[in-house]
Amino acid sequence: MIADLIIYNIKTIYTPYEKPPVHGSKMNSIHEIHQAFIAIKDGRIIDFGAGNYIKHLDTHTILHDANQQIVLPGLIDSHTHLVHGGSREDEYKLLQQGVPYLDILKNGGGILGTVQKTRDASIDELYQKAYHSLNEMMLHGVTTVESKSGYGLSLEHETKQLLVNQMLDKNHPVQVLSTYMGAHAVPKEYLNDKRKYIENMKRDLLRIQELSLADAVDVFCETGVFSIEETKDILTHAKSLGFHIKMHADEIHSLGGAGLGVELGCTSVDHLMAISDEDISKLAKSNTIANLLPGTSFYLNKSYARARQMIDSDVAVSVSGDYNPGSCPTENFQFIMQLASNKLKMTPEEVLNAVTINPAYHLGLDSQMGSIEIGKKANIVVMNAPNLSYILYHFGINHTHDVFIDGKIVVENRQIVREI
Numbered sequence: 001m002i003a004d005l006i007i008y009n010i011k012t013i014y015t016p017y018e019k020p021p022v023h024g025s026k027m028n029s030i031h032e033i034h035q036a037f038i039a040i041k042d043g044r045i046i047d048f049g050a051g052n053y054i055k056h057l058d059t060h061t062i063l064h065d066a067n068q069q070i071v072l073p074g075l076i077d078s079h080t081h082l083v084h085g086g087s088r089e090d091e092y093k094l095l096q097q098g099v100p101y102l103d104i105l106k107n108g109g110g111i112l113g114t115v116q117k118t119r120d121a122s123i124d125e126l127y128q129k130a131y132h133s134l135n136e137m138m139l140h141g142v143t144t145v146e147s148k149s150g151y152g153l154s155l156e157h158e159t160k161q162l163l164v165n166q167m168l169d170k171n172h173p174v175q176v177l178s179t180y181m182g183a184h185a186v187p188k189e190y191l192n193d194k195r196k197y198i199e200n201m202k203r204d205l206l207r208i209q210e211l212s213l214a215d216a217v218d219v220f221c222e223t224g225v226f227s228i229e230e231t232k233d234i235l236t237h238a239k240s241l242g243f244h245i246k247m248h249a250d251e252i253h254s255l256g257g258a259g260l261g262v263e264l265g266c267t268s269v270d271h272l273m274a275i276s277d278e279d280i281s282k283l284a285k286s287n288t289i290a291n292l293l294p295g296t297s298f299y300l301n302k303s304y305a306r307a308r309q310m311i312d313s314d315v316a317v318s319v320s321g322d323y324n325p326g327s328c329p330t331e332n333f334q335f336i337m338q339l340a341s342n343k344l345k346m347t348p349e350e351v352l353n354a355v356t357i358n359p360a361y362h363l364g365l366d367s368q369m370g371s372i373e374i375g376k377k378a379n380i381v382v383m384n385a386p387n388l389s390y391i392l393y394h395f396g397i398n399h400t401h402d403v404f405i406d407g408k409i410v411v412e413n414r415q416i417v418r419e420i
Contacts, residue, residue: 002056006038007071010035010068011035015072016031018353021289027353033050035051038380070388074143074403075355076144076365077137078318080145083151085125091109102252105185112188123167139398142174143403146179148181149178150184153186159207159213162213165178215243217245218245222257235247235266236264251296258275258283262286272305280306290305290315292340294319299327307346319354338396384400
């Protein structure tokens with residue numbers, strides 16, 4: 001078959017190959033293909049491997065020289081709070097002084113502070129801010145993101161965030177998947193009647209479904225936010241409507257959130273810094289992904305999730321950025337990968353599986369992306385590095401040289417060259 005595009009002169013392709021979800025010791029397995037090429041037609045991979053690509057070549061085929069750099073599947077950031085108003089650098093000093101995050105929230109800061117800024121912002125202001133952040137993510141090799149609402153906390157303003165997600169997905173090369181997270185906090189106007197807020201959210205989900213604004217529903221299950229019982233109520237209702245479900249679980253206190261996630265059939269349970277040994281065992285026996293967010297631990301100076309124990313116990317792990325204004329204000333996904341290596345003690349191979357095929361699986365996209373395979377989308381990152389380990393070893397810089405999304409070059413020589 002004749003290709004539209006051939007990426008050639010690749011030093012090494014690094015790609016997952018195990019069937020997802022990739023659990024435990026299998027996360028340490030990837031394919032390495034040296035002196036390779038990738039042939040692409042109509043945005044899909046039609047061939048790849050070592051050797052000669054001439055059979056896919058004609059006068060109309062575009063040739064892209066990888067210049068003996070390495071190639072990875074497009075990176076997938078499966079947990080972000082991309083769309084929000086304002087920033088929270090005013091709280092940074094409080095965090096440095098050791099003021100607990102939940103105390104800041106109780107005093108009207110934290111999530112609730114961002115809620116007010118998001119409510120005050122126009123759709124265009126939110127869109128422009130998020131578009132810029134999406135550019136930064138793409139420049140660092142991200143080709144797909146999940147983006148949560150949760151800074152509106154009313155139907156009007158949650159819908160506004162979800163509409164921005166929809167606009168970004170339409171207008172930006174990076175694919176944006178939308179998650180409704182009205183259960184991110186209890187808004188000020190319902191602090192004395194949380195039950196009413198929960199019932200309103202459950203009603204609002206019908207409208208979100210009618211407008212096709214979200215594929216999934218997330219809940220912040222934590223002391224002082226939403227209890228185990230409240231989380232179960234919300235997610236059971238969401239699942240009955242056909243939404244995928246997930247949760248922020250066992251981030252600060254060990255409440256049994258991960259175990260509940262397994263019981264309910266969550267696609268992922270996220271954070272898990274305080275997860276119990278019992279719930280690690282439950283995860284290992286399930287296809288619920290442990291989605292770890294080391295950037296949050298770094299920023300808040302808190303303990304890291306026990307990734308090593310999870311993987312050694314046969315859990316399927318993914319790693320995400322958690323870009324948000326209060327606990328992880330960075331779009332640098334490679335730094336998140338470096339934290340996964342340095343702080344979570346994950347091998348380079350485990351990190352690659354954790355930012356490609358496993359997040360693709362829990363987002364329901366593993367048949368389309370997450371690995372270099374014939375028939376999958378040509379979401380490809382060319383990295384200016386001699387090998388996979390070097391990306392994690394040489395931290396704090398951007399190793400991305402070129403990015404392809406759906407077979408189209410969107411970043412070339414570290415510069416954005418194509419925006420829809």
